[in-house]
Structure formats: C-alpha cells, structure tokens
Amino acid sequence: MIEVKNLSKSFGDNLVWKDVSLSVPNGETLAIIGKSGCGKSVLMKHLNALMKPDEGVVLLDGQNIFELSYVDLRIQRQRFGFLFQGAALFDSISAFENVAFPLRYFTKKKEDEIRKRVLECLEMVNLADIGDKSTAELSGGMRKRVGLARAIVLEPDYLLYDEPTSGLDPETSNEINELIVHFSDNLNITSIVVTHDMHSVLEIADYAAFLDEQKLSWHGTVQEMTKSDHKRLNSFIRASEYQI
Amino acid sequence: MKNEYKVGITILVAIIVGILGYRFMAEIPLFSQTYEVYADFDRVDGVVSGTSVFMQGVKVGSVRRVEFVDNDSLRVDMTFNMDRKLPEGSIAYIRTVQVLDTAIEIERSSSTTMVESGGRIIGRYDEGIMGTVREIGESAGRNIESSTEKLSDVLGRIDLVLEEGGENDIRQTLSGLNNTISGVERILDARGQDIEDSIIHLRNTLQTIDGLTSDQQEQIENIIANLESTTSQFDSVAKEIDELSVELNEVMRKINQGDGSMGKLINDPSLYNNLDSLSYNLNELIKNINENPRDFLKHLRLIDIF
Amino acid sequence: MQVFYDFGRYCQLLYQAIRSSSELKSYYRNFVSEMIKTGYDSLPIVILAGVFTGAVLSIQTSYQLVSALIPKSTIGAIVTQSIIIELAAVISGLVLAGRVGARIATELGTMRVSEQIDALESMGFNSVSFLVVPRVLASFVMFPVLYIAAATTGVGGGLLAGIVTGQVPAADFLLGARTFFLPWDIIFGMTKSIVFGFIITSISCYKGYYASGGAEGVGTATTNATVLSCIFILLADLMLAIILL
Numbered sequence: 142m143i144e145v146k147n148l149s150k151s152f153g154d155n156l157v158w159k160d161v162s163l164s165v166p167n168g169e170t171l172a173i174i175g176k177s178g179c180g181k182s183v184l185m186k187h188l189n190a191l192m193k194p195d196e197g198v199v200l201l202d203g204q205n206i207f208e209l210s211y212v213d214l215r216i217q218r219q220r221f222g223f224l225f226q227g228a229a230l231f232d233s234i235s236a237f238e239n240v241a242f243p244l245r246y247f248t249k250k251k252e253d254e255i256r257k258r259v260l261e262c263l264e265m266v267n268l269a270d271i272g273d274k275s276t277a278e279l280s281g282g283m284r285k286r287v288g289l290a291r292a293i294v295l296e297p298d299y300l301l302y303d304e305p306t307s308g309l310d311p312e313t314s315n316e317i318n319e320l321i322v323h324f325s326d327n328l329n330i331t332s333i334v335v336t337h338d339m340h341s342v343l344e345i346a347d348y349a350a351f352l353d354e355q356k357l358s359w360h361g362t363v364q365e366m367t368k369s370d371h372k373r374l375n376s377f378i379r380a381s382e383y384q385i
Numbered sequence: 386m387k388n389e390y391k392v393g394i395t396i397l398v399a400i401i402v403g404i405l406g407y408r409f410m411a412e413i414p415l416f417s418q419t420y421e422v423y424a425d426f427d428r429v430d431g432v433v434s435g436t437s438v439f440m441q442g443v444k445v446g447s448v449r450r451v452e453f454v455d456n457d458s459l460r461v462d463m464t465f466n467m468d469r470k471l472p473e474g475s476i477a478y479i480r481t482v483q484v485l486d487t488a489i490e491i492e493r494s495s496s497t498t499m500v501e502s503g504g505r506i507i508g509r510y511d512e513g514i515m516g517t518v519r520e521i522g523e524s525a526g527r528n529i530e531s532s533t534e535k536l537s538d539v540l541g542r543i544d545l546v547l548e549e550g551g552e553n554d555i556r557q558t559l560s561g562l563n564n565t566i567s568g569v570e571r572i573l574d575a576r577g578q579d580i581e582d583s584i585i586h587l588r589n590t591l592q593t594i595d596g597l598t599s600d601q602q603e604q605i606e607n608i609i610a611n612l613e614s615t616t617s618q619f620d621s622v623a624k625e626i627d628e629l630s631v632e633l634n635e636v637m638r639k640i641n642q643g644d645g646s647m648g649k650l651i652n653d654p655s656l657y658n659n660l661d662s663l664s665y666n667l668n669e670l671i672k673n674i675n676e677n678p679r680d681f682l683k684h685l686r687l688i689d690i691f
Numbered sequence: 692m693q694v695f696y697d698f699g700r701y702c703q704l705l706y707q708a709i710r711s712s713s714e715l716k717s718y719y720r721n722f723v724s725e726m727i728k729t730g731y732d733s734l735p736i737v738i739l740a741g742v743f744t745g746a747v748l749s750i751q752t753s754y755q756l757v758s759a760l761i762p763k764s765t766i767g768a769i770v771t772q773s774i775i776i777e778l779a780a781v782i783s784g785l786v787l788a789g790r791v792g793a794r795i796a797t798e799l800g801t802m803r804v805s806e807q808i809d810a811l812e813s814m815g816f817n818s819v820s821f822l823v824v825p826r827v828l829a830s831f832v833m834f835p836v837l838y839i840a841a842a843t844t845g846v847g848g849g850l851l852a853g854i855v856t857g858q859v860p861a862a863d864f865l866l867g868a869r870t871f872f873l874p875w876d877i878i879f880g881m882t883k884s885i886v887f888g889f890i891i892t893s894i895s896c897y898k899g900y901y902a903s904g905g906a907e908g909v910g911t912a913t914t915n916a917t918v919l920s921c922i923f924i925l926l927a928d929l930m931l932a933i934i935l936l
Binding site: 186189191211215216218219221223225226227229230231232233242243246247295301 | 710717798801802805806807809810812813814815816817
Binding site: 388389391392395396399402403406407410411412434435437444447 | 724726734835839842869874877
C-alpha cells in the first residue's frame with residue numbers, strides 16, 4: 142500500500158505542486174493524469190524516492206521511504222518495477238541482457254535459471270523471439286515491451302509506468318494496455334500509470350488522480366471521474382475524446 | 386572472457402615493457418642476472434645514482450645507489466653489464482672527468498680470485514685531472530723556486546769572482562790556454578819534421594837491410610833494437626799529443642757548458658749585460674767626477690775633517 | 692558561488708561513489724569493460740602521440756643545440772628526461788582527456804537524459820558507485836599502462852628521429868639518456884599519470900552524471916568535461932612538480 146501525504150515539490154522558485162495526498166490500495170491501478178508539464182512524472186519519481194520532496198512523506202506499507210537509509214531504500218526500491226517514458230534500456234548491452242540485468246546483480250541465480258526467467262518475461266510481453274538483438278535495432282513499441290519485461294523480471298509488488306503508450310500507434314498502445322491489465326490482474330501488482338491518454342485510463346485504471354493548477358485537483362475512482370462535474374477535469378477528458 | 390584476456394595481456398605487456406625499459410635505461414642487462422659490487426668511500430663528490438662506471442676507458446656499468454653506512458663512510462653500489470667479474474682487491478676511483486662530471490674508474494687488480502656479485506672492492510677518492518694539475522703545479526712551483534734560488538746563488542758567486550778581480554784570472558786563463566795551444570802547434574811542427582826524417586831514415590835503413598847478407602845479421606838486430614827504441618819514443622810523443630787534446634777538449638767543453646767564470650762570461654747574456662751596465666755606470670761615475678769634482682771633493686773634505 | 696556549488700557536488704559524488712564500496716564484486720564486469728575502453732582502446736592514440744612527441748622533441752632540440760661545445764648526448768638526455776618526467780604523462784593525459792573524458796561524459800550524460808541512471812537507481816543500484824567506481828579504478832590501473840606506452844614509444848621516437856635525420860647518433864643519444872636517467876623520474880611520471888587519470892575520469896563522471904537538457908546538455912557536459920580535465924591536468928602537473936620535486 143502506497144500513501145502519499147502532503148507532498149510539495151518545487152524546482153528552485155518554480156512550484157511544481159503542493160500538498161498532494163493520495164493512496165493506492167494493493168492490487169489496484171491508479172492513473173495520474175494531467176497536462177504535459179504539470180509534474181505527473183515528477184510525482185511518480187517521488188514514489189520510489191528517485192526525487193526528494195520539499196515537504197511531505199511517501200509511506201510504503203506505513204514506512205516513510207525518505208527516512209530510510211540508502212541501503213534500505215535500495216532494498217525497498219527492488220519492490221518497484223519502473224517503465225520509463227523512453228524505456229531507458231541500457232544501450233551498451235543487448236535486449237536480452239537488459240532484461241537479465243537485475244537478475245545478474247540482485248539474485249544468485251545460475252545462468253540457465255536467468256535465461257529461463259528472462260525468456261519467460263519476454264514471452265509475457267510477446268517478444269520471445271527477440272534473441273540477442275541490440276537495443277538500437279528495436280522499434281519504439283518493442284523497446285517499451287523490453288522495458289516492461291525488465292520491470293517485472295524481479296517480480297515486483299509495484300509497477301510504475303511513465304507514459305507507457307506515448308509515441309506509439311493505437312494498436313501497439315492497446316497491446317501495452319492489455320499487458321498492464323494482465324499484470325495487474327494476474328500477478329496482483331499495484332500499478333501507478335502516468336498518462337495523458339484518457340483512452341488507456343478508461344481501459345486500465347481503477348483510480349484516477351488529476352494534477353492541475355499546481356495541486357492535486359481531483360481524485361477518485363474512474364467511474365466517479367466519468368460522472369464528475371469538475372470543470373477542468375471534464376474539459377481535459379473531452380479534449381482527449383476529440384482526439385480520438 | 387575475451388575482455389579479460391585483453392586486459393590481462395595489456396597490463397602484462399606494459400609491466401614487461403616497463404621493467405625491460407627500466408633495465409635498459411639503467412644499463413642493467415635485460416635478461417641475465419646483474420653483477421653488483423659495492424665500494425666504501427670517505428666522500429663521493431658528485432656521485433649519484435646513475436653515475437657512469439668506467440674500466441680501461443670503457444663504460445661498464447653505473448651507480449645504483451649511494452648510502453651512508455654506520456661508520457659515516459659512504460657505500461656506493463655499482464651494477465655492471467659485462468660478462469667478466471672483477472678480481473679481488475680491484476680499486477674504484479672517483480674521478481672528475483671533463484672538469485665537472487664525475488665518474489668512477491675501476492682499476493683491476495691482478496688477483497686471480499674474483500669478487501662475487503654483492504661483494505666489495507676498494508674505494509678511493511681521487512681528485513682527478515684537476516688534482517693532478519694542482520699537484521704538477523705545486524711541484525713545478527717548488528722546482529722553479531729552487532732553480533731561481535740556485536741561479537741567484539750562482540750569480541752571486543760570479544759577482545764575487547768578478548769583484549775579487551776575477552777578470553784578470555779569466556784573462557790569464559785565456560792567455561794560458563792560448564800558450565798551451567801554440568805550444569802544441571809548435572811541438573807538432575818540430576816533431577813533424579822529425580817524423581818525416583825518421584820515415585826517410587827508415588826507408589833508407591830498409592833499403593840497406595835489403596842489401597845486407599846473413600853475416601850482417603847481428604848488425605841488423607842492433608838496428609831493429611834501435612828502431613824499437615825509436616818507436617817507443619814515438620809512442621810517448623803520441624800519448625803526449627793525446628793527453629793534450631783531451632785536456633783541450635775538456636777546456637772547450639767547460640767553456641761551452643758555461644762552467645767556470647769563463648764559460649759564464651761567454652754563455653750568460655745577463656752576466657754580459659751586467660758587465661755592460663757596470664762599465665756604463667763606471668763611465669757615468671767617472672764622467673760625474675769629471676764634471677762635478679766638487680761634489681766628490683766635498684765628501685772627501687768631510688772625511689778629512691773626521 | 693557556482694564554483695563552490697560544483698565543487699561541493701563533486702565531492703558528494705565521490706563520497707557516494709565510495710560509500711558502497713562493499714559491493715565491489717558487482718562492479719567487476721564494468722571494471723573490465725572500462726579497462727578495455729580506457730586502456731586497451733586508447734593504446735593506439737597514446738602510442739601515436741608518444742612517438743610524434745619524442746620525434747619532434749628530438750629534432751627541435753638538436754636544431755636548438757647547435758653549439759660545438761654541447762655534446763650530442765645532451766640531446767638524448769634532454770629528450771629522454773622531458774618525456775619520462777613530463778611529456779609522457781601530460782601529453783597522454785591531454786589526449787586522453789579528449790578521448791576518455793569525452794567518452795565518459797557522453798556515456799553518462801546520455802544515460803542521464805535517457806533516464807538510464809534513474810533506471811539503475813530504481814532497480815536498487817547505487818548508480819554513482821556503479822558508474823563512477825569502475826571508471827576511476829580502471830583509470831588507476833590503465834593510466835600507468837598508457838604512461839609506459841607513451842614513455843617507451845616517446846623515447847623510441849626521439850631515438851629514431853635522431854638516427855633518421857642524422858642529427859643524433861644512436862650511441863650518443865643512449866649515452867645521454869642513460870647518464871641522466873633516474874628511477875625516481877619514472878615514479879614521478881607514473882604518479883602524475885595516475886593523478887591525471889583520476890582527474891579525467893572523476894571530472895568527466897561528474898559532468899556526465901549531472902548532465903541535463905537533452906542532447907545539447909550532453910554536448911555541453913562533454914565539452915565542459917574535456918576542458919575542465921585539461922585545465923586541472925595542467926594545474927595538477929604544476930602542483931605535483933612543486934610537491935614532489
């Protein structure tokens with residue numbers, strides 16, 4: 142269970158947002174939505190302490206992750222899978238090695254066990270035949286999926302998706318959405334998705350949080366969101382619908 | 386694993402190249418065991434690690450290290466890059482070469498036992514060319530000094546000789562010499578005629594002998610006896626001439642070498658100059674006396690008064 | 692103020708790097724690949740720089756020392772000593788500031804702007820240690836190797852140039868080189884090269900690690916890393932000369 146309480150962040154004199162509080166129950170999926178540059182990704186990077194807030198706490202199973210020692214924090218971080226916007230694959234090693242990377246450093250698995258687990262994860266993201274391709278040879282959608290395979294390889298409790306469908310064609314976007322739903326339902330993973338794609342929000346999320354005007358403007362379930370009379374939220378949703 | 390091989394080989398090659406390069410630069414034989422000996426010195430002006438070691442003019446090694454040992458003497462470790470070993474009792478001299486540079490020169494002893502690596506040879510501090518030059522300079526200075534002393538001594542004596550009327554002696558010697566020579570000439574002149582006569586006489590005698598008969602044997606014997614006595618007379622004359630010429634030679638040699646007052650007079654220009662100036666001074670004096678007799682008379686008068 | 696901020700953050704980076712040095716095992720793979728990139732791959736350029744530095748030094752020194760009073764062996768002594776004490780370390784340092792420094796800054800900068808560093812962190816790595824320690828350690832091992840390469844090829848190049856141009860006979864060159872050869876000079880030069888290696892890798896890591904602003908940011912970081920490395924190499928050279936000589 143992740144709880145965010147009274148979180149505030151600013152870069153220099155620029156306030157990103159302040160007083161953000163929300164929580165995600167285990168096994169559920171939260172979508173953080175909002176305009177570009179409203180600080181969605183920044184908020185998500187606070188969840189596993191990649192960034193430190195000016196004020197407030199993030200409670201992971203009741204423990205403030207910003208008060209953890211660096212060693213403990215790194216252990217806690219291994220409970221998170223993180224799919225970055227650009228997939229953030231290590232470009233000096235092959236796609237296969239990217240997925241195997243955490244296994245090599247954080248487990249004592251033998252080579253054949255690692256191979257088995259990597260292939261398993263690649264199969265889950267429908268890339269079983271990726272082989273030893275270098276990351277440069279992969280398309281955007283494939284990179285995202287390799288990143289996803291890498292994020293789940295250590296069997297995390299939480300998965301953080303930063304714009305999982307941005308820059309992808311609708312079909313590939315759908316594939317990714319299906320994968321997110323699949324992981325959430327079958328692996329009992331708590332997911333937090335940063336996106337401005339309302340289409341995928343409706344498909345994958347149980348909860349939604351709307352960042353606007355430098356604060357958490359609205360949050361609730363997705364069903365509530367569609368019926369909400371929040372002015373700016375409605376205009377945000379409608380803008381998305383026009384796009385479709 | 387391929388990367389590990391590359392790294393390993395790179396580092397290994399670098400270490401080997403580094404060690405070989407060092408040994409090459411420090412003139413340690415690249416592969417073989419080094420030959421090292423040391424020597425103790427009281428002082429090692431200018432000898433540092435890297436100073437060259439020469440033997441018979443050839444560079445055979447270099448100084449590895451200079452360090453103090455307990456009794457305040459300095460130990461110089463030398464490494465050699467030659468095949469042979471040094472004999473026991475070889476001496477290492479520290480020398481200044483080319484005015485400023487210092488080197489160690491090994492002088493091998495004739496011993497047949499060799500110094501093993503790590504052994505000791507004798508160390509000696511040598512002031513080198515500069516020292517030698519100074520030594521030569523010192524002894525040369527002493528020589529010149531004594532020479533000068535002797536010279537002035539000789540000159541003093543000559544002065545003395547001259548003062549004591551030696552001039553007359555010299556004149557007498559010369560005239561004596563002249564007489565002797567003319568005497569010899571005279572003897573030769575006079576006896577020459579005698580000799581000629583004797584030879585003619587001899588010829589006649591021989592002719593007479595030819596015409597003689599055996600009964601005149603006794604007479605012939607007498608003649609021979611006379612002849613013998615004549616010959617012995619010849620001998621003594623010749624001897625006299627010999628002695629005379631030897632004496633003459635001796636006199637001439639002495640004159641030439643400058644021994645004796647005569648020789649000095651002939652050979653020493655300074656003496657001549659002195660004499661010259663002496664006579665000039667005398668002339669001056671006499672001229673002065675002639676021109677200003679009063680000055681001298683004044684003195685005479687003073688003397689008279691006392 | 693920016694200078695102090697940078698210096699503080701630089702020190703912090705180094706502190707973070709050594710903070711989890713207990714995980715050395717996990718850096719091994721990176722360490723080896725960094726040694727390849729820093730050392731093995733840099734050998735050609737360093738050897739090239741060494742040969743040409745030695746050759747130019749030899750030719751120019753013999754051009755300058757034309758007096759009949761100065762023996763030819765002096766040229767060998769000057770060339771060899773200059774290379775061993777100063778040029779092998781500094782020239783290779785400056786060349787490597789361009790080659791190694793730029794590569795590290797670009798690598799880390801790209802990792803930063805493409806969120807690979809965040810990815811490392813989010814996986815539970817100490818990204819600073821993971822990225823900085825192997826690079827700095829690799830430089831400690833490889834810079835002396837490169838120094839040896841530069842020094843030997845530099846002296847060799849000087850010797851060769853002397854022979855080829857006919858200015859310095861080999862025997863004279865070697866006589867001079869050996870007469871004034873001191874083992875301490877090698878230690879001094881090697882110390883320099885290690886210090887330069889640290890300067891190049893740590894500054895480049897710092898600049899790359901804190902790069903920001905996309906491709907342009909990476910470019911800026913790379914330029915800064917190279918320029919700063921060169922400046923600090925020259926400063927360190929002076930400092931070491933004052934301290935150690």
